[in-house]
Amino acid sequence: MKEIRYRLTAWGHWAGTRVGTEYPVSSWPVPMASSDIRPMLPDNEAQIVDRAVARLKHFDSLGYEIVVAYYRGKASCRAIGRKINKRADYITACLSRAEAYIAGQVDVLLNIT
Secondary structure, eight states, rough: HHHHHHHHHHHHHHTTTOOOOOSSOSSOOOOTTTOOOOOOOOOHHHHHHHHHHHHHHHHOOOHHHIIIIIIOOOOHHHHHHHHHEEEEHHHHHHHHHHHHHHHHHHHHOOOOO
């Protein structure tokens, strides 16, 4: 799970630098310091993670919204839970389930290409 969390974090950074993305944006692009060290993925791998996240939307729309809010929007599980009137542990469980689905999809997509 550590690898998929790294990939999703990097995907969140990658998705935040795109123009015309379908993901809700609040304050992007944010100016970055030249010494900013963040997880990054090459475009081809980021696109694979992006496809896996998009597939999640059809399978689990709540999980998709949580993944986008957490990794793309940098929201905490507690903040997401408050917004939708659910407990933080429920959001954490949904996030874990979504991460597992995305990990499986990424594995399949990486083995195809």
